[in-house]
Amino acid sequence: MATVIIRNGVDVGALVETIEAIEARPELARFTFGARTTWREGTHATAEIGAFEHAGERDETRERPFVLVGDEPPVLLGSNKGPNAVELLLAALGFCYSVGYVANAAARGIEIEEMSYEIEGDIDLRNFLGITGEVRPGFHEIRAKAFVKAPGATEQELKELCTYVQDTSPVKDALANPVPVTTTIEVVG
């Protein structure tokens, strides 16, 4: 009889099996994710996130695409129908840290009771608005603060895990280090 260990809501046995499967077949670690954004009006757009490619095969486990709503606040000529693009980056960092922390904690035998992240980013929109090219268009700095409650672990264990999670976080890496981005346009008749 197999014993199923669920820690922090993570199936630790399945995690170990996933890692072992990838060690045997590294191509199982390869994913191509995607999103399709459709402009609606003014600063308002929607995005659909659905199937993705895993090791060259299409993963169709999502019954329908997730729909995100994007917009700007009135001060940036929108009407607050949704968060703006740079705010989504900050939320993504929090999601990424959360998954990384909870899964690695599960693997290390650390039970998490509560966890949250406060993420902030400073930006100067003069470049975006065409006023000057002397400031960068994107964030000048991003600050993330984790709040973790895990009474069974020492402060040192929790801090060390926080460092490990930063170093292996896909979103942190994509923000802190350059990603090649290629953009093309197709003019539709």
Place this chain on the structure above:
Amino acid sequence: MATVIIRNGVDVGALVETIEAIEARPELARFTFGARTTWREGTHATAEIGAFEHAGERDETRERPFVLVGDEPPVLLGSNKGPNAVELLLAALGFCYSVGYVANAAARGIEIEEMSYEIEGDIDLRNFLGITGEVRPGFHEIRAKAFVKAPGATEQELKELCTYVQDTSPVKDALANPVPVTTTIEVVG
């Protein structure tokens, strides 16, 4: 009597006024955006995006925070309650390009009929999963494709605008160039 010009859903007069106000007072271009992510269970978390700082003042125009749902697909030990963190980055790039294109088109007198973006990103999760540090944790490459229908503009005008929007896009910049990210942890008793 003032004439209000709305093009592509963008109030062109308000856009010009915003730019002129920032030219006179550059601090009006400074924003600190934020997101708060709360871990729920396993790979599932939620994020709230609400008030932000604009030129040192709190912007409270959002009646309540926007709530985003994050999760992983089953192959990554989640249950598809929402998109994952790196998918959000791709959606954010599409939103950013959409706002930039439509606003600059409005300013240049170009009417957009339809516009969408397909964004893809390739990732190898072996670093994230602790299998090897020899691949980067984040995207190896991101590809964005714009589809724009604007019969009143030439292909050259639309392509030139696509290049301009890439060069001034906050999200493109944050992905393509390094952003300093500081992460701290507070252990909660």
